[in-house]
Amino acid sequence: MSRYSFRPTLIPTLATLALLPLLLSLGLWQLDRAAQKEAAMAARESGLAEALLDLNNAPPAAEQAIHRRALAHGRYDTAHQFLVDNQIVQGRVGYQVLTPLRLDEGRAVLVSRGWLPAPSRRDQLPELAVAETPRRVEGTLAAGPSVGLRVGEASVEQGWPRRVQYMDYEYFNASLPYRVLPYVLQLDPSAEDGYRREWGATEFGPERHRGYAVQWFSLAAALVLIYLLVNLRRRGDADHE
Template sequence: MKWLRRPSWFALLLTAVGALLFMRLGVWQLHRADEKEQILRRYAAAETALPSDFAAVAAMPPVDAFARVKVQGAYVVDRVYLLDNPRHDQRGGVEVYVPFRPQGASQLLMVDLGFLPGNGTDQAPQIPPLPEGTQALQGLYLPPPGVGFQMGGNALAQQSRWPKTTIYLDLPQLAADLGSPLYPRVLALDEDPAAVYVREHTIDFSAMPPARHRAYAFQWFTFAAVAVVILLVSHRRPRNKSDHP
């Protein structure tokens, strides 16, 4: 190519490394988008699946699927936790969690009753009385919500009155607070039109949905192309006067 000067090995190496790195990042973003779409499909399939017995998946839940389960037992009615984190700020309410003891089990299962809208003040919503005695529950056996960055230590240990309020759900802290081991996941109850709770149990990818991963992939692929273009433009031969007619 007469219009192009021979680039140095350093320029070629720098461009090749940069372009390969950008392409690698783009491919990684595409893989993340595919992974999240697969998670969403598995979640949608679990919502309509027939419930299985809780004991079959309690200790070893499937790693590549979400289990819909049914379980019998009793609520620990005097131990209620209110999750008040940023995703509730716009609606002014809390997600209500209650420990539940399955029949014949030595561990407790945290049950997500759902979202309880508040009254627009800083006061916690009034929690309806929990049913006592044996209950039959049904829902999705899900990983607990992410803990995120913890500040201020264990807030539960500093509270003496119930219900207790927290801005993140840390199962080890809950287990220590309850003085009982917990199962590794939580039970998100199925929707119930008669319940006062709003049950919108979804996988929260709002911060980084699959579409955004694909947008970032396009951005990284564009950077790779730009790196090559910069190499070509910076080594283009100047046009000689003799080139003009």
């Protein structure tokens, strides 16, 4: 190595300074995503192991409810149903159906009854028929269907069922003649009155995120190696430059 000297040039240096932080940040982001998924899986397993919550009797606060198993007695309010828009399942666009289950005169819980494909025309809405007879509903409590960016209002529609672009409990409360609890009850997959339900299913787990992190860090290491090789000069050659 004594025959070589390191002479960094402008363009490779600028390119490395621009790309290296990006590659490292992408790797760290994937590690963070892996940690988030592991935490969510652990919280879900812990919640499922705890006692069943009764939402008719002193329902818990949101931070104590997520991932817990729960039951509720009431009647579905079929006149006021929400469709969470832009929900993708196996590449197909559809809706997550939220139907209020009235617990008493002043409260309800939004029951997430599953996914439905969207009709071919935007001005058409799926049929959401469900009986309003008294029933016992069991499921898992969750924050609600995930969405992208919260841009604009949750909904600008007036009719029912009503499409919403994201979960907004203040909007739900303002739209209904009663209050809703600050979480949804994901209907058990084996229960009636539901649609496609694959609660807790993810496209891939934390291991895939770690694999992606290794790829980004490997690219960062390769970038540094290339930068070093490009800027190495033989001492004789460097003296004649």
